[in-house]
Amino acid sequence: MNETLRITFLGTGTSQGIPIIGSNHPVCLSDDPKDKRLRVSVLISWDNNNYVIDCGPDFRQQMLTHPVDRLDGILFTHEHSDHTAGLDDIRPYFFRQGDIPIYAHQRVVASLRQRFDYIFSDTNRYPGAPCVAINLVENGHSFTLGDISVVPISAKHNRIPVFGYRFGDFTYLTDVKTIEEKEIDKIKGSKVLVVNALREEAHHSHFNLEEALAFVEMVKPEIAYFTHISHLLGFHAEVEEKLPEGVHLAYDGLVVEM
Secondary structure (H helix, E strand, O other): OOOOOEEEEEEOEOOOOEOOOOOOOOOOOOOOHHHOEOEOEEEEEEOOEEEEEOOOOOHHHHHHHOOOOOOOEEEOOOOOHHHHOOHHHHHHHHHHHOOEEEEEOHHHHHHHHHHOHHHHOOOOOOOOOOOEEEEEOOOOOOEEEOOEEEEEEEEEEOOEEEEEEEEOOEEEOOOOOEOOHHHHHHHOOOOEEEEEOOOOOOOOOOOOHHHHHHHHHHHOOOEEEEEOEOHHHOOHHHHHHHOOOOEEEOOOOOEEEO
């Protein structure tokens, strides 16, 4: 791949986003746009290719904020609603392009079939419903998007398996709590690493800040960005100042080119 890989952070927040509905927490009341976070998602673009990792409830707003004329596919990390609930909003792309490719573990596809049965129905399709082309992702089996080989990275979100994805020198992980050494070996050598850092206090299913920093030290990318950030982590500007060199908080609208 000789083209520039362009990564756009569509959302960097948790399942509730920031601000949280009805919250009077100081971060939720912040005027700093970097403290306002939609549900977590990233757009990866190169040449004429556009792929989104996760499609949460803010997907429509994200696609209007960062206009994408063509969507070549959606990669899912896991089945939770903050990563999947925007699937119906692929309709404008479906009307223009036809079936939209999705890439996910078989378990995630089964969950989507149940929740969006009208999208996956093989008979009596409802007029106007979008349709997807299913591509099953298996750990240990890379797949090709455009001219890039994509490597699935398996981790655990408490008890739930999640997939991260490595595109060349870029690796994206979210909702990770534990990860085996053999999977970490797949990440090493990445120039840019994105990983979740929920808050300072320990959490049952997410890296906290300390764990995320230790993970970065283990992988040793050239630069790391934290995502899936809770209001409990603190103000963006204050946390950013405390991070070590080469480690940053991502924010909605951040663009990284490599």
